Amino acid sequence: MTRHPLFWPVAALVGLIVLNAVVNPSFLEVRIQNGALYGGVVDILRNGAPTLLIAVGMTLVIATRGIDLSVGAVAAIAGAIACSWIAAGGDAPTAMLLALAVCVLLGLWNGFLVSVVGIQPIIATLVLMTAGRGGAMLVTEGQIITVDDPVYRQIGAGFVVLPIAILISLGVLLAVAALTRGTALGMLVESVGTNPRASRLAGVRSRRIVWTVYVFAGLCAGVAGLMISSNVNAADANNAGLWIEMDAILAVVIGGTSLAGGRYSLTGTLVGALVIQTLTTTVYSIGVPPDAILVFKAVVVIAVCLLQSPRTSELFRPRRRAEPADTRAQEVAAP
Amino acid sequence: MNVLDVRRVKDRVDRIPRRFLPVIATFLVFVLTFGTGSVRYEGFASPQVMTNLFVDNAFLIVLAVGMTFVILTGGIDLSVGAVAALSTMIAAATLEAGWPPLAAALAVLASGTALGLLMGLVIHFFDVQPFIVTLAGMFLARGLCFLISVESVSITDPVFRELATGTISLGEGVTLTYSVLIALAVVLVAVYVLHLTRFGRTVYAVGGSESSARLMGLPTGRVRVGVYAVSGFCSALGGLLFSLYMLSGYGLHGVGMELDVIAAVVIGGTLLSGGVGYVAGSVAGVLVLGTVQTIISFEGTLSSWWTKIVIGVLLLVFIIFQRMMMRRPG
Amino acid sequence: MxxxxxxxxxxxxxxxxxxxxxxxxxxxxxxxxxxxxxxxxxxxxxxxxxxxxxxxxxxxxxxxxxxxxxxxxxxxxxxxxxxxxxxxISTVYQEVNLCPNLSVAENILLGREPRRLGAIDTRACRARAARLLERIGLSIDPGSGLDSHPIAVQQLVAIARALAVxxxxxxxxxxxxxxxxxxxxxxxxxxxxxxxxxxxxxxxxxxxxxxxxxxxxxxxxxxxxxxxxxxxxxxxxxxxxxxxxxRELGVLEEVERRSEDRAPGTEPVLTAHGLGRSGSIAPFDLEIHAGEVVGLAGLLGSGRTEMARLLFGADRADTGTLSVGGRTVRPRGPRSMIARGVALCSEDRKAEGLIADLTVRDNLILALQAARGWMRPVSRRAADALVAEYIDKLDIRPADPGAVMSTLSGGNQQKVLLARWLVTQPDLLILDEPTRGIDVGAKAQIQKVVADLAADGMAVLFISAELEEVVRVSDRVVVLRDRHKTAELTGDAISVDDVMGAIAAHDGQGTAVAS
Structure with a gap:
């Protein structure tokens, strides 16, 4: 059973939940209030929604051997645009559509640099990571813009039994799962990520696929940015979505999707995002300074990477030839 | 200028090796931005503004030197800002605990180097991407800051204060700080190591073609680990200079500094794919960033976020410039 | 001996x-x-x-x-x-194993630079590099960047480096x-x-x-x-x-030859005229007709793969024209040629063929799916039917559509890649070394499949280093030597000896027979 790729992440999640329940016995309680659910677990879901959403977009990007560092900055831009529009007297739906349209453009930009110009993904998205926050501050003119719009408040803080934010994130996750696994998109993404050369020779439109995943990642970041700013009724260009790209990458990696591209697991990403959010909550509840959460994250990153590293398995595996016997026979017959 | 002269100039330009072009471009950009500032603002082209570029960015120069080593091998170090912050924290905390200043400084340098070495070992022996390992290093260093103290810790040690506020007069009222001297010394040592030692040559060789370097019998593993130790040391030293600059240790010092450092190195003409670049270029890159910042503060009406946008745009221009250079090999 | x-x-x-x-x-x-x-x-x-x-x-x-x-x-x-x-013992490899970003002198002395007081003595370095270059009669500036010189000079610099020790x-x-x-x-x-x-x-x-x-x-x-x-x-x-x-005489099987029953005047499936790419393959003419197997013979490095890649659009031609089904095409990558009914099964199975992490099913339908676009997925049932058909037809083992490609043996991987192209029903199938590195049984199966395909009207370009195999399956054999097309053997003229003679001929003409 330990062979299952999600064994360790799920074990970690369960362990963290048990730890929380021990430290804080009311952790697992769920109250019903005004037709909505409240409680420790619900809080984890609500606070983890933006990270999960961005991680879903990041999963597809990483599956194509890429990475998108700009998602945090894009999230900040989305919040800034929406709040500025509302603060200037605009209505919330238009504000959100406007923000998301800009995020799609930013995604197009990233995708263009990666798939057409051919710049390494880390570097291509670093440009927007750096300039993007400046752009967000340009929109907010360096102020923290507070808004009070009942409609806008819903996306981050609203409830329909469960927090709306987590419903959106889970909805997107399911939609992506349905779209990529129901059509051939998932297979083509994995094919491009595993072996770009062979995919090109098989006639796969790699450029278009790579471009699309960056646009999707930008869109996810935009929605996440709306959630973050809606949750606090404000757009903070400096701090909204700060380091969320790192959390998202971490969630994807914990979920078993390799940074080298290829096979991806959306379920794994879900588990990974929950592990990270639960870890954060746990650190709060056991009384460690909240900022020191980073130490725990570092330990998790290193542990996951070392567990995934082929070198580690070489070290711990008993030395024997891995080839099945019939392969060997056939290879020998080869001239 | 007649046709012959033009041709002669063109000949001369053609004779400049292509690997110097990005660095030359950076110096041109520096001269252009500084020139723009001088023309637009009164008092901009003063020696003190010039020296202040070094005074205000001494720590950034040191960090950029370390990053140059890493990027030259084709790697990346995301942890530099966090390690610098951790250094300010260790310095402040040890001084508060009554350590002598020298011991505090040594503790900072030793811990930064050790952290860098550790990351290098993981990258090399477990074959994990530098991006992820140094990201973990960044988390670890920031987290450790807050384990030491969540609040900002101010530095009251007289020696540190003396070093921080002490100035060296260059005459005509122009002054430098000790930090600038340290930064320049680091630059000189780095130039020596990169160009006049076998370690430095191997750094370039690994970045140019690691498999070739290995077939040539060079100690590639040692170098791959070594550059992260160098970067860790530089981050720690840069952090020390930053603690002199701020006279405090704080876990939120230098947030996003790694981006500035990477931007400075790239703008300085170092190829992110490794193998091409100069420390002098990185210094020029830092000066370009500093000049942009100075112009924005001189402008007064422009807000600080324009700095980030301009850095982003410069970064983009230089990346595309590099990309074009790589597309037409000689 | x-x-x-x-x-x-x-x-x-x-x-x-x-x-x-x-x-x-x-x-x-x-x-x-x-x-x-x-x-x-x-x-x-x-x-x-x-x-x-x-x-x-x-x-x-x-x-x-x-x-x-x-x-x-x-x-x-x-x-x-x-x-x-x-x-x-010094080695100079085919791929120049030097660092293109360093200067000539630095490359020659990398790792063994003369030092003075612990620092590299740059002047001594230059002098020593200059002496070594002089020894091999190469007059280039030791301080110039290695990448500013053509591959040939870099090759010589590598030799100078070898001499430095x-x-x-x-x-x-x-x-x-x-x-x-x-x-x-x-x-x-x-x-x-x-x-x-x-x-x-x-x-x-x-x-x-x-x-x-x-x-x-x-x-x-x-x-x-x-x-x-x-x-x-x-x-x-x-x-x-x-x-x-x-070639061991005596064990050679009787070569079965299908009679040429092609109607004269039919339009070739593919025509190349003066097609070439500098540094890759010299301009050549080639026609391939429906229902015919054209063999491509030549020693390793003679330009077989290069010719195939040019025909498939994987590399861009510098000169010449290419037409498919009578219409001139300017291939803009493999995708445009696949759309015109051309398929290429690459010789480099690992780097250019299999998607190692995916299943047999996904690998098998990849080209078909890519041609259809992602929005029109091959349904699971249709995919399984196709996979089952080809697992049966080509005897792929294990007969499990869900098996991960990397766990299959070389021969079975090759069969899956062959099936990948067969399901697209191409007019012209280019097989580059389809039987390399696979066992005898699988080899015979693949040869039989090729013959059946041609009998059903498909045009096949068959590349192999093994002459017997080329002669056995081909109606016509094109011979390459040193990146030039040197001969084309048809009909009864084909025997292994003829092909070998054409490969070994050193007057550059071979025994060309017009087709």
Whole structure:
């Protein structure tokens, strides 16, 4: 059973939940209030929604051997645009559509640099990571813009039994799962990520696929940015979505999707995002300074990477030839 | 200028090796931005503004030197800002605990180097991407800051204060700080190591073609680990200079500094794919960033976020410039 | 078998009964090899013969399982390339193994720079590099960047680097594959000069002309075993080709030939006219008709794969025209050719064929799915039906559509890749070495599939290093030598001897028969 790729992440999640329940016995309680659910677990879901959403977009990007560092900055831009529009007297739906349209453009930009110009993904998205926050501050003119719009408040803080934010994130996750696994998109993404050369020779439109995943990642970041700013009724260009790209990458990696591209697991990403959010909550509840959460994250990153590293398995595996016997026979017959 | 002269100039330009072009471009950009500032603002082209570029960015120069080593091998170090912050924290905390200043400084340098070495070992022996390992290093260093103290810790040690506020007069009222001297010394040592030692040559060789370097019998593993130790040391030293600059240790010092450092190195003409670049270029890159910042503060009406946008745009221009250079090999 | 008398000196390198094993494969078994000072000794053999394994055993990259290597009479055991280098064995590889970002002088002396007071003495470096360049008669600025010079010069710089350690043994591993005629002449001038200075040179090349021009002796390997040692003066090209290919007379099956029943005047499926790409393959003409199997024969490196890639649009042609089904096309990548009914099954299964992490099912329908676009997925049921059909037709094992591709054996992977293209029902199927590295049974199955496809009206371009195979399956054989199309053999004219004759012919004409 330990062979299952999600064994360790799920074990970690369960362990963290048990730890929380021990430290804080009311952790697992769920109250019903005004037709909505409240409680420790619900809080984890609500606070983890933006990270999960961005991680879903990041999963597809990483599956194509890429990475998108700009998602945090894009999230900040989305919040800034929406709040500025509302603060200037605009209505919330238009504000959100406007923000998301800009995020799609930013995604197009990233995708263009990666798939057409051919710049390494880390570097291509670093440009927007750096300039993007400046752009967000340009929109907010360096102020923290507070808004009070009942409609806008819903996306981050609203409830329909469960927090709306987590419903959106889970909805997107399911939609992506349905779209990529129901059509051939998932297979083509994995094919491009595993072996770009062979995919090109098989006639796969790699450029278009790579471009699309960056646009999707930008869109996810935009929605996440709306959630973050809606949750606090404000757009903070400096701090909204700060380091969320790192959390998202971490969630994807914990979920078993390799940074080298290829096979991806959306379920794994879900588990990974929950592990990270639960870890954060746990650190709060056991009384460690909240900022020191980073130490725990570092330990998790290193542990996951070392567990995934082929070198580690070489070290711990008993030395024997891995080839099945019939392969060997056939290879020998080869001239 | 007649046709012959033009041709002669063109000949001369053609004779400049292509690997110097990005660095030359950076110096041109520096001269252009500084020139723009001088023309637009009164008092901009003063020696003190010039020296202040070094005074205000001494720590950034040191960090950029370390990053140059890493990027030259084709790697990346995301942890530099966090390690610098951790250094300010260790310095402040040890001084508060009554350590002598020298011991505090040594503790900072030793811990930064050790952290860098550790990351290098993981990258090399477990074959994990530098991006992820140094990201973990960044988390670890920031987290450790807050384990030491969540609040900002101010530095009251007289020696540190003396070093921080002490100035060296260059005459005509122009002054430098000790930090600038340290930064320049680091630059000189780095130039020596990169160009006049076998370690430095191997750094370039690994970045140019690691498999070739290995077939040539060079100690590639040692170098791959070594550059992260160098970067860790530089981050720690840069952090020390930053603690002199701020006279405090704080876990939120230098947030996003790694981006500035990477931007400075790239703008300085170092190829992110490794193998091409100069420390002098990185210094020029830092000066370009500093000049942009100075112009924005001189402008007064422009807000600080324009700095980030301009850095982003410069970064983009230089990346595309590099990309074009790589597309037409000689 | 050996007919070459050893020179009257002691050998520099004396390899006795060396065996190298890899997991599951014996790459080299009990090979003897001697290299004398002042000779150019060519090492010959086709793919998988064990040439590179032998070189790597000598240069400390691979460790032999049995046998011994003696250098100047002393037994040596190298565990790393650097040890072999320090012992005076230097290697210049086909891919220039230097650092393009450094200067010529830096490359020559990397890792062994003269130092003064711990610092590299740049002036001494330059002087020493200049002396070494002068020794091989290369007049370039030692301070210039390596990447500012063409590959040929870089190759020579690599030789200068080899000399910097005072190499007594110089291994040249296919150094000429990307050089043009003048550059080869320059290289050979230096090789001769070094030979006359007493350096022992091991020369690997698949260009027969060059070997005959430069080599003093030739050793032929086949399937990891020593075939023999030959003198160029006493061995003609035909004999050499036949020992390299290991054609054993008498066991040859009766070649079945299908009669040419093509109606005259039918439009060819594909026509290439003067198609070429500089540095890759010289301009050639080619027509392929429906229902015909055209074989492509030639030694390793003769331009077979390059021709296939050009026809498939994987590489862009510099000159000439290409038309498919009578209409001129300017291929903009493989996708545009796939849309016109052309398929290419690459020789490099691992790098250009299989998607190792995906299942047999996904690999099999990849090209079909790519052509349909992602929005019109091949349904699971349709995919499974296709997979089941081809698992059955091609006898793919394990017969599990969900098996991960990387767990299959080479032969079965090859069959899946073949099936990937068959499900797209192409008009022209280009098979580049479809039977390399797979077992005899699978090989026969693939050959039979090719014959059936042609009988059903598909045009097939069949590339193989094995002449028997080419002759057996083909209606027509195109022969390539040194990146030129040199002959086209049709009808009854095809026999293995004819093909071999065309490959070995050194007047550059071959026995061309108009089709």
């Amino acid at each position: 050996t007919d070459s008398p050893a020179p009257p000196t002691d050998p520099v390198v004396d390899i006795r009964g060396i065996t190298v094993d890899f997991p599951g494969v014996r790459a080299l078994s009990g090979v003897d090899f001697q290299l004398f000072p002042g000779e150019v000794h060519a090492l010959m053999g086709e793919n998988g013969a064990g040439k590179s394994t032998l070189i790597k055993a000598l240069t400390g990259v691979h460790r032999p399982t049995a046998g011994e290597i003696r250098l100047h009479g002393e037994r040596v055991e190298f565990t790393a390339p650097v040890q072999a280098q320090n012992a005076g 005072d190499a007594r043994v110089l291994v040249l591993d296919e150094p000429t594959s990307s050089l043009d005629t003048d550059e080869v002449a320059e290289l050979f001038r230096i090789v001769r000069q070094l030979r006359d200075e007493g350096v022992a040179i091991l020369f690997v090349s698949h260009f027969l002309e060059q070997v005959y021009e430069i080599a003093d002796r030739m050793t032929v390997l086949r399937n990891g075993a020593l075939v023999g040692e030959y003198l160029p003066s006493r061995t003609d090209r035909l004999e050499l080709v036949s020992v390299m290919l290991g």
